[in-house]
Amino acid sequence: MTDPTIGVTFRPQSPPEALRDVALAAEAAGVAQLWLWEDCFCEGGLTSATAALAATERLHVAVGLLPVPLRNPALAAMEIATVARMFPGRFLPGLGHGVLEWMEQVGARAASPLTLLREYTAAVRDLLHGRTVDIEGRYVRLREVALDWPPEPPPPLLVGGRGPKTVALAGELADGVILDSALSLDQIREGVANAAAGRAAAGRAAEPFDTVVFVEVDPGADDLEARIDSAITTLAGIGADTVVFHPTGQAPDPLPLIASCAKRE
Known part of the structure; x- marks a missing residue:
């Protein structure tokens, strides 16, 4: 068993102007990844990621996740590609349903979120890999769309979810899955298995795949370091490749x- 990659989240409850100092602190501390959330109606995930990447030199920055109803997939691919080209090898974008109540609030909720996520993930990943996309789906409709500036190499595209169908879709179509802190250990085990089943069904079992698990920790806890050590050991033992702590x-x-x-370093 190898040690997982460690990340920390900058929650959108913190003001945007605090992000630069946090990114610099994470890089100075040797933390591998800084994660951002695109919660409504707080901070834009892609703008925040660009700012954090521009302020640092080695830090990997991830967005977990970008709600797919909010952007046309062609626009999402253009923006992801731009960030990935400017900061090669350091950007990790994630896609997901978003909080359905928020999607309803902005008039973007899909009748079938899973269908939307399937069509969207496939289209964005193909675009990022330099392919021409021509699709007439239920939600995604693109006519001979290709990026003029596809990233080289393309960033790994992750999918976040809780339900078994969404997690299996991540295994089938994406380069990794994000499992959030609302899940129990048993549910995380099930998520790891469901993602693996999706990969196997798609013939992708041998391809690289990143299982990311979020852990909420009270930053004021007296035994903070012990809690972090325990979480890393436990989650690595059930299949986490990356463990991300958020306050x-x-x-x-x-x-x-x-x-x-x-x-810990």
Whole structure:
């Protein structure tokens, strides 16, 4: 069993102007990844990711996740490609349903979120790989669309989800899956298995795949370092390739988590 990659989340409950200092602190501490969330109606995931990447030199920055109803897939691919080309090898975009109540609030909720995610993920991944996409789906309709500036190499495209069908779709179509902190350990085990089943069904079992697991931790806990160590050991044992710690919404400052992760190195 290899040690998982470690990340910390900058929650959107923190003001955007605090992001630069957090990104610099994460890089200085040797934290491998800084994760961002595109929660409605807080901070844009792609603009925030670009700012964090521009402020740093080695830090990998991920967005987990971009709600697919909010952007045309051609626009999403253009934006992801632009960021990936400017900061090669350092950007990790994730796609997902988004919070359905928020999608309803902005008039973008799909009758079949899974169908939308399937069509969208396939189209965006093909575009990022330099392919011409011609699709007339239920939700995604593109006519001979190709990126003028596809990224080389294309960034891994992740899909976040909780339900078994969404997680299996991640295994089938994406380069990784994001499992959030609302899931129990048993549900994470099931998610790992469902993603593996999706990969096997698509004939992709031998391809690289990143299983990302989010963990919520109170940054004010007295035993913070022990909690982090325990979570890493437990989650690595059930199939996590990447473990991402995020603070609570009531105490969103990630700096204590960054400092605790640094002490492990």
